[in-house]
Amino acid sequence: MILHVSVMQPMVSTPTCSVSHTPPFVFHHVFSKVYKDRHFSCEDCDGTVSGGFDAATSQIVLCQNNIHQQAHMNRVVTHELIHAFDHCRAHVDWFNNFRHLACSEIRAANLSGDCSFTNEVSRFNFGLKAHHQQCVRDRAVRSILAVRKVSQEEAQKIVDEVFDSCFKDHAPFGRIPHGNKDAKFAYREYMNRDRYYANL
Amino acid sequence: MEQLAERAWRPHQACEDYLSEFRHCRSFRNHFHHYYTYGTAPSCQQWKEDYHNCRKWESHKLAEAKDALQKSERRRLEEQKNFTPVWKLRQAPPGDWHRPLD
Numbered sequence: 001m002i003l004h005v006s007v008m009q010p011m012v013s014t015p016t017c018s019v020s021h022t023p024p025f026v027f028h029h030v031f032s033k034v035y036k037d038r039h040f041s042c043e044d045c046d047g048t049v050s051g052g053f054d055a056a057t058s059q060i061v062l063c064q065n066n067i068h069q070q071a072h073m074n075r076v077v078t079h080e081l082i083h084a085f086d087h088c089r090a091h092v093d094w095f096n097n098f099r100h101l102a103c104s105e106i107r108a109a110n111l112s113g114d115c116s117f118t119n120e121v122s123r124f125n126f127g128l129k130a131h132h133q134q135c136v137r138d139r140a141v142r143s144i145l146a147v148r149k150v151s152q153e154e155a156q157k158i159v160d161e162v163f164d165s166c167f168k169d170h171a172p173f174g175r176i177p178h179g180n181k182d183a184k185f186a187y188r189e190y191m192n193r194d195r196y197y198a199n200l
Numbered sequence: 201m202e203q204l205a206e207r208a209w210r211p212h213q214a215c216e217d218y219l220s221e222f223r224h225c226r227s228f229r230n231h232f233h234h235y236y237t238y239g240t241a242p243s244c245q246q247w248k249e250d251y252h253n254c255r256k257w258e259s260h261k262l263a264e265a266k267d268a269l270q271k272s273e274r275r276r277l278e279e280q281k282n283f284t285p286v287w288k289l290r291q292a293p294p295g296d297w298h299r300p301l302d
Contacts (some may be wrong), residue, residue, distance in 0.1 A: 056295050085296065090287040103286040117236050130239035167281040178233040181224055188217065195212050
């Protein structure tokens, strides 16, 4: 069984919310399609939040008033799709289990391009050696604080507890996609998967 | 009959794909990303060995080449799963994934 969530079609753009063509986003295990009009919602949001995943409705929310550039939109869509993927493939207890929440936030920050060198520099976070991991930790803590009433120390502690496990979980890519070539090779590996398991 | 089946085995990807992975691994861009992520240089030698083993199998059907390639791929797969999951995986997607919204 293959979970195939694919956001394939170029999105219709409205005056306030425009989503570009996103390459096929592939989930393992069970076929389950993502439909633009059912699983995405463009809304006005408070503060500086860019988007979110609502597990209760299986819907990705995109904050049309806080996303102004296509690259940002691409990144937010990828980030939220990773949450949707985790929701689809695992029993994630979003509301009661902070470890689950932290794990998905670590994965989303790690795999969506949130913590790319360029993005960090644009935030004036200048770091090089293994800085990606520090960024992932920090952004995971921020994301938890944005949605749950916990202290900074508590959020940090939970992230530290699950970081080693969740940072290594690169599903569905099989690697951290730092750029288009990584994404292309990850997709190629996905397309070869049947041949792969048959020939091991 | 068994020998025929043995010789019919194909690597899981074209040999050129192993070569392109090796070249990509060795690129400056990948070195930069790897250092930025892990603080170390990437190790690319395995891709090159896999490429050579792939070519040896395709050209001469050497059993050692096939074994080495399979071993390498299994190791790569194990490395990808080298962590204790925080959650339990589902057998099917959530029942309400396509439930109509009110």
